[in-house]
Amino acid sequence: MYWQKDFECMPEADIRALQLNRLQKTLERVATHVPFYRNAFTAGKIDVKAVKSLDDIRRFPFTCKQDLRNNYPYGLFAVPLREVVRVHSSSGTTGIATVVGYTRNDIVTWSDLVARLLCGAGVTADDMVQIAFGYGLFTGGFGLHYGCERLGASVIPISSGNTRRQIQIMQDFKTTALVCTPSYALKLADVMMDMGINPNGLSLRVGLFGGEPWSEAMRQELNQRLGIRATDNYGLSEVMGPGVAWECEECNGQHINEDHFLVELLHPETLQPVAPGEIGELVITTLTREAFPVIRYRSRDLARLLPEPCSCGRTFRRITRLLGRSDDMLIIKGVNVFPTQIESTLFAVDGTEPHYRLIVDRENNEDKLTVMVEVNESIFSDSMKTQKALIDTIKERLASDLGVGVTVKLVEEKTLERFDGKASVVIDNRKF
Amino acid sequence: MPVEQLAVFLENKSGRLAEITKVIADSGVNIRAMSVADTADYGILRLIVDQVATARAALKENGFTVSAADVLAVEVPDRVGGLARILKIIEEAGLNVEYMYAFVNKSGDSAVMIFRFEQMEAAIAALQKAGCHLLSGDEVCGM
Ligand SMILES: [Zn+2]
Numbered sequence: 001m002y003w004q005k006d007f008e009c010m011p012e013a014d015i016r017a018l019q020l021n022r023l024q025k026t027l028e029r030v031a032t033h034v035p036f037y038r039n040a041f042t043a044g045k046i047d048v049k050a051v052k053s054l055d056d057i058r059r060f061p062f063t064c065k066q067d068l069r070n071n072y073p074y075g076l077f078a079v080p081l082r083e084v085v086r087v088h089s090s091s092g093t094t095g096i097a098t099v100v101g102y103t104r105n106d107i108v109t110w111s112d113l114v115a116r117l118l119c120g121a122g123v124t125a126d127d128m129v130q131i132a133f134g135y136g137l138f139t140g141g142f143g144l145h146y147g148c149e150r151l152g153a154s155v156i157p158i159s160s161g162n163t164r165r166q167i168q169i170m171q172d173f174k175t176t177a178l179v180c181t182p183s184y185a186l187k188l189a190d191v192m193m194d195m196g197i198n199p200n201g202l203s204l205r206v207g208l209f210g211g212e213p214w215s216e217a218m219r220q221e222l223n224q225r226l227g228i229r230a231t232d233n234y235g236l237s238e239v240m241g242p243g244v245a246w247e248c249e250e251c252n253g254q255h256i257n258e259d260h261f262l263v264e265l266l267h268p269e270t271l272q273p274v275a276p277g278e279i280g281e282l283v284i285t286t287l288t289r290e291a292f293p294v295i296r297y298r299s300r301d302l303a304r305l306l307p308e309p310c311s312c313g314r315t316f317r318r319i320t321r322l323l324g325r326s327d328d329m330l331i332i333k334g335v336n337v338f339p340t341q342i343e344s345t346l347f348a349v350d351g352t353e354p355h356y357r358l359i360v361d362r363e364n365n366e367d368k369l370t371v372m373v374e375v376n377e378s379i380f381s382d383s384m385k386t387q388k389a390l391i392d393t394i395k396e397r398l399a400s401d402l403g404v405g406v407t408v409k410l411v412e413e414k415t416l417e418r419f420d421g422k423a424s425v426v427i428d429n430r431k432f
Numbered sequence: 433m434p435v436e437q438l439a440v441f442l443e444n445k446s447g448r449l450a451e452i453t454k455v456i457a458d459s460g461v462n463i464r465a466m467s468v469a470d471t472a473d474y475g476i477l478r479l480i481v482d483q484v485a486t487a488r489a490a491l492k493e494n495g496f497t498v499s500a501a502d503v504l505a506v507e508v509p510d511r512v513g514g515l516a517r518i519l520k521i522i523e524e525a526g527l528n529v530e531y532m533y534a535f536v537n538k539s540g541d542s543a544v545m546i547f548r549f550e551q552m553e554a555a556i557a558a559l560q561k562a563g564c565h566l567l568s569g570d571e572v573c574g575m
Pocket of ligand 1: 310
């Protein structure tokens with residue numbers, strides 16, 4: 001089911017032409033209305049009128065989170081405040097918050113882009129959508145809310161927290177679609193079990209999860225435990241909020257809303273484009289935002305581009321699920337290694353959500369990567385031959401997936417410390 | 433005919449083996465035979481106990497990773513060449529022994545060896561055909 005078929009299924013050449021046209025307008029607008037960009041372009045001797053192809057974007061400087069902080073609160077707005085109908089803000093765990101603004105048109109566009117993701121997940125006007133994202137300065141709650149109303153689905157704006165009440169309402173209101181972070185969905189499943197509620201007795205059928213990286217293993221677990229189809233979507237408040245990219249009914253990669261965003265995948269160190277299919281940082285330029293356009297925003301989020309066309313018929317290119325943050329990248333013997341790569345390799349061998357720790361040492365001026373993996377019943381064998389073969393398999397797969405040799409150590413179950421959320425699984429003992 | 437054996441994963445840290453035997457003793461289970469295979473990093477402890485389910489539950493509750501597997505308990509006549517004869521039967525039948533270890537107690541005048549085969553059914557057939565006595569789980573517990 002498409003929401004805006006004319007755009008979602010637009011021929012590739014038309015998309016690129018539309019992107020170029022909108023890019024040129026956006027660049028001219030920020031050069032005129034936003035001193036930060038005007039100064040940066042002048043300093044780099046870049047003429048926005050000379051932009052003739054999408055590749056010309058590479059001549060422009062990046063925008064980082066710190067630039068947003070430096071211009072707190074309204075320094076990067078491209079319209080007068082009287083045209084702004086909404087502001088959102090992300091607190092950020094470190095330092096000053098960032099503020100983004102929306103004109104009336106921005107809100108309409110945002111609602112349409114979220115309606116696209118809802119349609120892609122199979123949500124219709126008949127659905128009862130429970131939005132358990134926080135409402136407030138965070139973009140998650142309101143973003144999904146406006147999209148649902150645009151689509152015509154019924155919204156339960158319950159916001160986050162109070163898990164037992166969430167479940168009660170889910171039961172009483174016959175919720176069919178759940179919006180929250182994947183980790184909160186798991187918590188809901190746990191609490192349902194404590195309350196003696198069988199999820200199969202609920203009306204729930206689809207989950208729209210986002211806001212944090214998650215794995216295929218977690219998707220399978222959520223599908224099974226909640227009896228739903230769990231779908232992924234991606235967005236970040238600095239460029240809009242949810243609705244930047246989203247999974248269609250194929251659940252195989254997230255279509256980028258390319259008519260509204262120009263997304264580059266760049267190597268986090270060299271900042272050069274990665275080869276198609278390689279992991280890169282998503283660098284995003286907005287193409288239609290009025291109040292808060294951003295040029296080449298470094299998201300720090302990592303993904304791969306999926307260049308093959310999707311069988312759903314949409315022509316927007318797809319990215320994989322988020323594979324981690326570029327801040328977590330390790331350089332081992334000059335090779336870039338991302339913890340999430342290790343996670344997916346382990347999942348492929350093991351079939352369960354792996355618990356692991358990466359230890360980096362430097363011995364005789366050479367980097368040494370050790371992966372400690374917790375044993376569990378599915379990979380433990382009473383036969384030493386089988387056990388050694390499994391460790392060798394993990395080692396070989398990791399070496400081939402990462403491009404760097406590793407040592408694999410099995411450790412006893414539940415001996416690696418558990419962290420809440422996105423804590424680092426890396427212990428780097430190297431001294432530089 | 434096969435006997436159920438438990439295997440426990442253990443890191444090579446001092447005191448782990450003692451902890452495991454304590455957990456089993458505290459659950460009121462007797463260990464009949466055990467062996468450890470180890471590498472520099474980790475070991476695999478194999479146990480024959482008189483109450484498999486109880487021991488397994490106690491170990492899991494204490495955070496150990498446990499797996500169960502079928503093994504054969506073969507009576508070995510306690511005389512020169514007793515074991516050699518059984519190994520010859522195994523070899524002639526083309527069976528692969530994953531591992532083997534000895535029982536502490538005797539069955540009458542005979543020693544008992546635990547064998548883990550890749551092909552369990554073929555092993556049972558070959559040993560029985562050659563007249564070997566395979567002990568049942570109950571016999572093992574009663575020793
Ligand atoms: Zn698709």
